[in-house]
Amino acid sequence: MILMYHHVGPTVKGGNWVSAEKFDRDLKAIAAAGKRVVPLARYASPAEQVVLTFDDGNRDILEFAAPRMAGLGFPFELFLVGRRFGQGGGERGNWLSERDVAAVRGCGGRLQYHSWTHADLTLVADDALEAEIGPPESLAALDPEGFEFFAYPFCRYDERILRLVRKRYRGAVSGKGLGRENEAYAMDRVKVTEDRMLFQHDRKSV
Numbered sequence: 001m002i003l004m005y006h007h008v009g010p011t012v013k014g015g016n017w018v019s020a021e022k023f024d025r026d027l028k029a030i031a032a033a034g035k036r037v038v039p040l041a042r043y044a045s046p047a048e049q050v051v052l053t054f055d056d057g058n059r060d061i062l063e064f065a066a067p068r069m070a071g072l073g074f075p076f077e078l079f080l081v082g083r084r085f086g087q088g089g090g091e092r093g094n095w096l097s098e099r100d101v102a103a104v105r106g107c108g109g110r111l112q113y114h115s116w117t118h119a120d121l122t123l124v125a126d127d128a129l130e131a132e133i134g135p136p137e138s139l140a141a142l143d144p145e146g147f148e149f150f151a152y153p154f155c156r157y158d159e160r161i162l163r164l165v166r167k168r169y170r171g172a173v174s175g176k177g178l179g180r181e182n183e184a185y186a187m188d189r190v191k192v193t194e195d196r197m198l199f200q201h202d203r204k205s206v
């Protein structure tokens, strides 16, 4: 199972947020269920393995999620948005910097890509697509072992996008049921929310 997070923080500020307390419970639930946390590059068994992914490059991941995963020796994947990277705080977010991602890597995180602008790529013209999908050299240089996987913004993709992603990447992740677990360029993910318990047999379990 591939889990998708966006924000982890002291308080829940919206549907893309999970509290640090809930995140702790998720990590314990993964260990208690006997699942092994692996990097996406080594993901082979949805039944036995879990991959932890974080989209957009929010700074709270460094503060509230990365140290918790490092403490347990859990690797994780961070999907960065090129144009936001290094932009610091602002009205619409607080993005990781170059120094931050070095710290993230020190905690066992690997850097991956999530497009240049986070546009819905199915609406982007053909001649602008390549610049959305390939990471700039300067960014790719920050993790020589990373940038092997792509996360589609809004989990949306079409044949044009798939063609370019296949050329540049080893695989890609989707979500929202728009992909299939075993499809290398549309690996499905489960979005984790504050009230969704992992691995428990109730209606909200995943």
Ligand SMILES: [Zn+2]
Pocket: 055, 056, 114, 118, 153, 154
């Ligand atoms: Zn995103």
